[in-house]
Structure formats: structure tokens, C-alpha cells
Amino acid sequence: MHPFSSLLLLGTLALQAVLGRPNSLLSEREIIKRDVDSFFATEVPYALSQVKCNIASGCNAGGVASGLVIASPSKSDPDYFYHWTRDAALVFKAVVDRFVNEYDADLQALIQNYITSQARLQTVSNPSGSFYDGSGLGEPKFNADGSQFTGSWGRPQRDGPPLRALTMITYSKWLINNGYQSTAKDLVWPVIQNDLAYTAQYWNQTGFDLWEEVQGSSFFTIAASHRALVEGSNLAKTLGNSCSACDAIAPQVLCFQQSFWSSSGNYALANINVNNGRSGKDTNVFVSTNQGFDPSLGCDATTFQPCSDRALASHKVVVDSFRSIYSINSGFGKGQAVAVGRYPEDTYYNGNPWYLHTLGAAEQLYNALYVWKSQGSITVTSTSLPFFQDLSSSVSTGTYASDTPTYMTLYNTAMVYADGFVDNVAKYVGANGALAEQYDRNSGSPLSARDLTWSYASVLTAAARRAGVVPLGWAETNVAATSVPGSCYATSANGAYTAAPTSPFPASQTPGNGEPVPSTAPTSTRTTGTAAPTTTSCAQATSVAVSFNERKVTSFGQTVKIVGNIPALGSWDTSKAVALSTSQYTSNNPVWSVSITLAAGQALQYKYIVVNTDGSVTWEADPNRAYTVPKGCATQTTKSDSWQ
């Protein structure tokens, strides 16, 4: 009997158990948890080996040019033996995230080859256009030997350049953090710069979506574009360069992104500027929210963070859309994990669940759980209420601190829900852990392309998030990360495109052995965000320097201070509040900051206050902010807030 049958039991027991019999919830939870633990224990190493197989010189990649990655070894029905810019960037993002968390010389060689190959590929003229005006960067796919693909296709696809930029930016941060700033500047930044130029120039034109079917404006493409411009600008500053097009355009991309939210449907629409008769319910939103995850943004809704009310509401609507249409989902009610596809109207191979989307549903929840735990509370808004009611029917709107029964119920049921999606994949996985693209909606058998690289990459990211290993953040203190302009404009910036060097990377760039980081680099980009890996062996930090950043426009003579429920924060006595400094404050980025060393794992509540010249105090609005100092290897972290 497969362990999945425990889920059937869980469905009826879990919700009752939450209300009346917490111990039986815990034992049911243990069963699923053990299933998922053992599935990932074998599947993660297998997935990594299969990802490597599909990259040039790997076991499935004969004839593939150095640095390129095939979407699948399948050469017919369907033929996926091509290098897609999007798929490759997403796969390598998972590889780079893994590498950043744990040094691996083999992965590093693959990453370096990928970057060099993309520098070359950018210049290859193709049916989408050429390099001189950037248009060729929108080409979705290339032959495995690196030559242009001239068959008819849904093109251009404008998500490729921003996604590729994100992947290369993450590797650049590793280089900088380990003292190899000149490599980042000389070899990686020139490739990134072309992709950022493309994004700033073409973001406001229609293109094909990530499923290569719909010509319009895709939520996924816009979300990736916004992140790339913000993070690209941050990286440019660290390298002593600038990206003025990023700074000019990023706020407008975020502005446009807000218009994908359907308040009547309570979910993010997959595509707009299109009339295709679809509902717009689409796992496009899972891929987007997981790709845009930055733990320092908390549950920010403008960027659709995984625990934001908008992203959770979308999670519910999209998952529910697959409950009744796949027969393998029958019998599983709301709040119980099911197999998840792309969008309910899908007819490709008759429309089926995809492994990467069922795992993506889990990954979003693991991301949310991470943030809830680190902030020490869960907030239920009227937008996210339907999602949370599926976990606990009696819940109402409000903020629940981590020591309340409601928090514990929601946290535990969300964890069981997340693990249930992984258990679904474990049930329908192919022989020896093989992951194709899809699994049959009626029988659950693997379907379509075999050994899809992206399916395996989704195992790596879901398993890492479940283990509390989160990617580097991207927002830092850039105000364009979350502030939405009052009006949206259709603008763009014409870019300059320059062929990037394709010379080999220097040898032996092992961790921490490079030249020291110049002291002019902003420290914010040298820290490793709030990542606190819990699975790697490392010295557990006993205290953590928490940098509290508060965005607040102030006038001359005013001081921002922080006050909270612990002695280090004045025990709510405003005369003992800790003053923040304006050393990072500019008119474009009005951030006050202070670093306070706190005990790892300490839970606290706090608020910011403004102290006026006459000594009077203005408090932030309720509720109190809640935060738990991360307990892990990191000895410093950042908590970014905006005046509430």
C-alpha cells in the first residue's frame, strides 16, 4: 500500500482534529511528513543528477553546445531537444541557488559555461530579430548546437532576458560575497546589462506567454521584468556602475503588474491585453510568486510575495480549478492537496497535471511558512480569508501571533497541505523517480516529454524551501521594489547592446579566497539576506545583528526610533527607544536604519515612532510588528519595513 493512502484519512480527520484533537492531527501529520522526508531523501539527489544529464556534456546531452541545456532528451512526440532561454534560466537559477547555499565545483563549472554560452547566444540573429537593436534577445529557443531555430513558433517571448539576468545576478552576488568582484564586473555584468536593456526597452510590448500560446501581457513576464530591473540596479551600484533605465522603468513595471489583480475573481490574471476566452486562472502565478520570493519583503502584496493575501487567494482559486476536472483528484475536498496543471482550459496532450506545478503549489506554501515563522505571526485579510477557511473553517480576519492556538492551527494545517502536494507527486512519479512533463489526468501515468529538466529543478527548489533554505533576496533597500507610482505610464527606454566577452572564467574561484571587497560596495549586497539554512552543517549563531530598515519620509529635526517589548528595544518606554540613523537616507530612498544585536530565536514585538523636535512622539498604526530573530548560521540579517 502506498503511503499516500494516509492522505485519504487525513482529509476527514485533519480539520476535526485541529478543532478538538490536536494530538491526532500531529500523528497524521507525522505520517505525511515521513512520506515526504523519504521521498525527497532519494528524489533530490536523483533530480540533481538528471538536471546535470540534460546540460551540455551530460548523459542525455550528446551534441549539445557548451553551456546549453535541453528542455528534455525527448526528440519526438514532443521534440524538446532544444535550448529554451526561459527554461534554461529557471533551471540554472535553481542550480545557482543551490550552489550559493553549498559550494560545489562541478556546478560552478556548469554555471560558468552557461554564462559564457549566453554571452554568445545574445549575438545570434534569429527570427525574432537581431542583436543591434536588442530584438533578437526575445527569441524563445535555439537549436541544441547553439544555432538559430528558424521554424515557426510563438515569438518573441519577453521573459527570457529578465529571467536570465536574475540567474546571472545571483551568481554575481556569490562572486562579490567571496571576493571576486572583478569577475562579476568584467565577465557577468556585460551579459546582464544587455538583458536589462532589453527588459527596459520591450517590457511594454506584447509577446507570447511562458506556455508559448497566448500573445498578450503575461503576469509572469511582468513580474520577472520588475524583479530583474530592481535587482539589476542594485547590482550595478555594488559594482560601481549604474542602470538608469532600470531605475526609470522598474516603478512603471510594478505599476502595470497591479492591473493583473482581479478583485472580483480574487486572483491574479495570467494574461491581460488579450481576449482568448480563458478564465485567467493559471499556475503562471505560482511560478511567478516563487520566482519573486524575497523573505525580507514579508507578505508584501504589491510584489505578490508567496504569503501575501493576493498570492494565497490565487493559490486557492487556481488549485480549486483542477479539483473537479482531473479524475485522479476526485474525493479530495478543499484544503486537501491535489494534482495541479497549468490552467483549467488546457488541451495540450488533453490537458493534464504537471509535476512542476504540483510541486510549485507546495513551494509557495513552504515559502509562506518560512516567512510566518520568521515574523512570528500570520495575518488573515478579507482577501486571504477563503484560502485560510479551507485550512480552518472557523478562522476570521486578524493577525495571530505565534503563541496563539489559531496561529498553530493555521501553521500546521498549511504545512500538512504543502506536504500533501509533494506526496501527490511521490504517488505518481515514474519508475526510479523519473519526472516527465505531465501525468495523466485519469490514470496518473507519466505523459508527454520524459525527464523534463524543469520538473527536476522544481524538486530542488521545493525541497530546499521545505528545509528552510531560502534564496538570496532581491529588493534590498531599493524603493522601486515595492512602492507603486500613483499613475501608470506606457514608457520604455531605448537600450544600447554590446557584445559581452566570451573569455573563460578564471580558475579556482573557491569560496572566500578572492581579493577583498572594496569598502565602497554597499554592505546590503554583501550580506546573504535572511537566508538561514537549517540543513547545512555550520556553527549555529547565538546572536544575530539585525539591521532594522524603516522607510519613512521625515522632515528636518525629526528622528525615527524603534521601541518594543524587550529591554534592548526599551520595553515600550519611548524615552528608551533606539534611534535609527539617516546614513542610508536619500530623497529617492528614504530609509532609516540601525543594527541591533539580538539573541537568535528571540521573538519580539515592536513599532517605529517619529520623535519631533519638541519631543512629541508619533506612533505607527496598529498592529504591533512581530518578528523572530532567525536561528541558523547567519550572524546578520535585515528586517525591512515601511511606515504603517
Ligand SMILES: *[C@@H]1O[C@H](CO)[C@@H](O)[C@H](O)[C@H]1NC(C)=O
Ligand atoms: C503598457 O503600459 C500601460 C501602462 O501601465 C498599460 O496600460 C498597457 O496595457 C501596457 N501595454 C503592454 C502591451 O504592456
